[in-house]
Amino acid sequence: MKDLLFIAGAGLVAGAMNGIAGGGSFVTLPALMAAGVPSVSANATSTVALVPSALASAYAYRKDFAGFPGVSFRMMAAISVAGGLCGALLLMVTPQRLFDAMIPWLLLFGTIIFAFGRKAGEWMRARVQIGPPTLMATQFALGVYGGYFGGAVGIMMLAAWSLMTDASLAAMQPSRNLLNSAMNMTASLLFIFGGLIWWRQMFALLIGAVIGGYLAAHFARKLDPNKARIAISCLNAVITGLMFWKTFGR
Secondary structure (H helix, E strand, C coil): CHHHHHHHHHHHHHHHHHHHCCCCHHHHHHHHHHCCCCHHHHHHHHHHHHHHHHHHHHHHCCCCCCCECCECHHHHHHHHHHHHHHHHHHHHCCCHHHHHHHHHHHHHHHHHHHHHHHHHHHHHHCCCCCCHHHHHHHHHHHHHHHHHCCCCHHHHHHHHHCCCCCCCHHHHHHHHHHHHHHHHHHHHHHHHHCCCCCHHHHHHHHHHHHHHHHHHHHHHHHCCHHHHHHHHHHHHHHHHHHHHHHHHCC
16 A cells, blocks of 8 residues: 555656656656566556546647648657557567666666757757658657657657757647657557556556646646756656666665
């Protein structure tokens, strides 16, 4: 029961983080592992638990989806699903010990992207332009990453898309929510049928995430988004440091 309450609390924090700026999986994955869930199953369980809140966000923006220059939105969705499928299959065949060793590095990569991805996207946009074929290839790679791990994948999508379109971040948010949901939903179905989900922990996490997301929706408007992103980046850095210490410091 203590573990379930701990996981629900992590879900509450993660749901609030996702509702404000993203990065909830940086909390849920380590929390599940701390509660005794093996890392591969923890990653899969976290993905499934956070899908409902992602779908809710996508539904809220259902009338605002926009396409991309030279690429239909339907094509981008299909590519995201295909990438999510490949990423989930890759996770399912990754040996447990190898994934244990990879987790700190994946968290570090996601932490850096979350903290600096938007600025890097703006810097690259002034120097690089990409066409539809490159955008589709990039989206597939992001889908694979999203299905395999997914930390900060939303930030990566926004950074990649900004190299092709002049649309504002606000205009791209609906597309990000839907395509992120598409790749995660695809991965979740494979994880469920593959028997990777720890169901009691998943439901505790899901309930906490829904409550956290609901609360964030009411209070996020009062927060400075830049300060919120800095605070979440600091939390991600602390969690990443603890995971390095746990994996390599003993």
